Amino acid sequence: MEKPVTVGVAGAGRALELHMEGLSRFSGIPVRLKTVYARRQEQLDEAQLRWGFEQTTTNFDDLIDDPEIDIIDICTPPYLHVVEAEKALRAGKHVICEKPLSGYFGVPGDERPIGKKVSKRIMYERLIENMETLRKVVAQSDAMFMYAENFVYAPAVLKAAELVRAKGSKILYIKGEESLKGSSSHVAGEWDKTGGGTFMRTGSHPLAAAIWLKQQEGLARGEVIEVESVIADMSQITPTLTDYEHRHIAAHPNDVEDMGTVVVRFTDGSIANLVACDTLLGGSKNVMELYCNDAAINCNLTMSNVMSTYFLDEDCLEGVSLSEMLPAKTGWNNPFLADEILRGYTDEMHDFMSAVYYGHEPKAGFDLAYKTTQVIYAAYLSAEEDRRIYI
Numbered sequence: 001m002e003k004p005v006t007v008g009v010a011g012a013g014r015a016l017e018l019h020m021e022g023l024s025r026f027s028g029i030p031v032r033l034k035t036v037y038a039r040r041q042e043q044l045d046e047a048q049l050r051w052g053f054e055q056t057t058t059n060f061d062d063l064i065d066d067p068e069i070d071i072i073d074i075c076t077p078p079y080l081h082v083v084e085a086e087k088a089l090r091a092g093k094h095v096i097c098e099k100p101l102s103g104y105f106g107v108p109g110d111e112r113p114i115g116k117k118v119s120k121r122i123m124y125e126r127l128i129e130n131m132e133t134l135r136k137v138v139a140q141s142d143a144m145f146m147y148a149e150n151f152v153y154a155p156a157v158l159k160a161a162e163l164v165r166a167k168g169s170k171i172l173y174i175k176g177e178e179s180l181k182g183s184s185s186h187v188a189g190e191w192d193k194t195g196g197g198t199f200m201r202t203g204s205h206p207l208a209a210a211i212w213l214k215q216q217e218g219l220a221r222g223e224v225i226e227v228e229s230v231i232a233d234m235s236q237i238t239p240t241l242t243d244y245e246h247r248h249i250a251a252h253p254n255d256v257e258d259m260g261t262v263v264v265r266f267t268d269g270s271i272a273n274l275v276a277c278d279t280l281l282g283g284s285k286n287v288m289e290l291y292c293n294d295a296a297i298n299c300n301l302t303m304s305n306v307m308s309t310y311f312l313d314e315d316c317l318e319g320v321s322l323s324e325m326l327p328a329k330t331g332w333n334n335p336f337l338a339d340e341i342l343r344g345y346t347d348e349m350h351d352f353m354s355a356v357y358y359g360h361e362p363k364a365g366f367d368l369a370y371k372t373t374q375v376i377y378a379a380y381l382s383a384e385e386d387r388r389i390y391i
Contacts (some may be wrong), residue, residue, distance in 0.1 A: 103195020176206025
């Protein structure tokens, strides 16, 4: 391309903020932020003022119908992802899709709440049907589908992949985790809004990174390494707390899990153990550990110890952000520095803009999005039926 990559964004919430922070950190590829879409005008006004979009709209079709827009960045809630991605691809637009790709959000006639009343087998089967339909649209389109999985683009994970490829290492065991004290979203506890609980919201990150790292190993070694099976345990623990015991935890699950452990077995016999919970105090924990035949590699995305602060009070710090999910700035803290870089958003958005501008495939595409979501729902099925699920 010779002209700027012109971007339209669907959604004006937290995902938009993360993607725009990532975009703001690199140069070299001309990017034009043309239109942002959302349902609430107050959100749109704030997004336009902060990020410099040329215009706003409350009609998603305005993104579809604009011949100048090259990419539609889907930052809406998960239940809209597949519908919006399909419309965009059919219109010839490249798609960036925030995680997760999809989920089960209920159909007319479902008994409520669906997380407790609808079997996970039905959810799994409907999800696969839904994603297979989108797979056909992706295959038929000349446009690219780019999966916004920031763990894959975190500098530490990218370096780990580089080392594994260079040495031809065998990854024997992976430990991955993203945990925090709960979500700030008021709908995070409702299955019909989020498609799952903490493992859907946060466990999807280390899971996708584990799948991608094993793919990188396979490419270096001339092997095809796939997910063979999954076994999982999901639980809801915070409702057992008294109001006083619950005072520091933000999780309020209705019909979703607030903790999950998933063990993935790959076709080469290696294993990944992935953990996500809404019961971790002290900030957001994002880690990947690789046990290789010739190396040990630890990736600590957060919390880093690049900087430490100690405050006795929070005077004059109201508008200053130190760390995600910490309730106070007093005492000792490890501030997040260049968080959008360390957690992968900058390299992610650079890869996507570069893919469209120069015409190369992105690191994270539809197959990773599909496989990650499939494994998550296989894990939900495993936990409900108390058995191993083969992919």
